[in-house]
Amino acid sequence: MMKAYFSDLVKGIEAKIEQAPSEATPRKIFALEVARLGERLYSGTTPVAWCGVTAPFDLLGAMGITSCFVEFVGGMLAATGMEGAFLEEAEQLGFGRDTCGYHRAVIGAAEKGLMPVPDFLVATSSPCTGGVATVENLARHFEKELFVLNVPQPDNPAGVAYLADQLRDLAAFVTAHTATPLAPDRLAQSIQLSNQACDLLDEAFQLAGHIPSPAQGNEMSNLGIVLALLFGTPAAVTVATAYRDAFRQRIAASAGNGGHERLRLMWIQNRIQFKQPITEWLADAHGAVIVCDELNNITWDAIDPQDPWAGMAERAIRLCINGTADHRTRLLQDMARRQKVHGAVNPCHWGCRQGTGARGLIADSMKQIGVPVLNLEVDCVDSRNFSEGQVKTRLEAFMEVLAAKPSPWQL
């Protein structure tokens, strides 16, 4: 079923782009490449690894593995409006309804036979132990071997060396399953493509900070975190180039978000994955535009293609979803200043200890720089827990607060 779904999706988007190449928005190009990834995952033609969010997808790709973090499945099911049955399946197994919807959905999907059987699994201790437990559950379910990457929290040489050693061990683990050793040239090529994509993506994110922002609607939603699945491939470069070029063109043509931008918002942690009208309504009713996402942030340096281990380790350690709340709040403050936001929205995804644990510290640190934060209580995956009126009232009141408040940036 899923193989046919992704194949049809790929064909449909390709046909639309072919019919009207000039209307190939960056989001459409992004959707096409993600659909192609989905098609590969379900094709049965390449080895598959189900992973944690911070796995090195370019390393795995260089070793011929099609890999994906498990939370992607929850997001995809919610985006297509199909999450309910899979969440219920997990709940019937005993997972509480207030635990993470991403993880419940993927557990349910595995139980219902929706996920391709992996060749092995790679859990990552970052961003959350719930993710490790979920991947461990899947390993038990599929009766496949599990490799756990322990991502240290401190960003120091010892931590980097510790993780770099684990990444080498991971390569050996993969070789043991595929009988194909890692080709250094192939890894170097993969890393070069990752670096190129990250440079382009970083440029696109900076352009999104232009006043008014060229970013429109939900087009930056999930971009940084999902594009990591394509790192090491030309597809990531294609997508990042499309965003960079589209934003450049819109700025040049003064055709950003329709010229109605009154409030600039930052979205903290993950977006709401199921269909809902919030983003469009914010723009239409309040001129409020989401100009940056916490998860769209390139927080690491270019990786040395000839000696990538330390660089890949640094990347995982420096991600905004790893490390202390202090690390996270500094990144958020920098982003808020850079993108000149008036306020930030933190959905505080239900059941997410990683996402909600620091919310008071985040709100305080943003207040220090004059940026108010709205903490919501939203299940970003389970639409059964979503009350549009309740969320709209909170957001609308927040917009009223922001509109009555002088901008911290004297725009």
Next chain:
Amino acid sequence: MYYLGLDLGSLSCDAVLIDEQGDIVAAAVVPTGARNLEAIERAKAEVLSAAGIGADAVRATVSTGYGRDRVADRLAAVTEITCHARGILALRADTRVLIDIGGQDSKVIRIDSQGRVEDFAMNDKCAAGTGRFLEAMARALQVDIEQLSDLDHGAMQNITLSSMCTVFAESEVVSLIADGTAVNEIVKGLNRSIASRTASLVKRVCPDLNGYPVAMSGGVAHNNGVVRALGEVLQCEVTVPDRPDAIGALGAALIARDKSR
């Protein structure tokens, strides 16, 4: 000319009519019921009748409350947060923290020295601790909701209601009655439960009250026991204006006047 504020809440629809000076000319509170458009018309008709004016004398209407977008012929729809802040400032200009507990929402609003909403917090996930909660508890205790207000008098114990889920709390109350616990002790326990839940919202927007004047609005502000319990938990005086359930509508009317100028 006159200005109308309509607050369409889950339990009641409140209307306030003010004149150019911002003085209240008439106010009405009618049950919302299942047909909220009818409730709007009834509330409007009541205030127009009480003021002895026709609809054409109303220059502008601003709506608020969960049904704010359902009000026709409005100048604007504004959230309860902004309207309650505006309304309380007209009556008690020194208020810095406003607690509003309505039918299904409880909210705490922090107001800065210039009268702007600085921060706010609302109940999430469930409506325990709101007007609906008190209705259910009154039903379990077999008393009218108005009677709850002073039924805590003389209570000496500190009964803790272990759950703030309305359904579970109702069965807990039934169990306490069956165990022979005095009604005033149960009511005091309920009031403290609501106060404790609300206090956490207060602390969220104002970690240190630091002598800030605290006021309360919304229908639950009529319940003296809850107000007393809030004062005890927050260790401050909680003042209640006249017609606390009409503060949102008053704010809406004042915003209608301000926007029309």
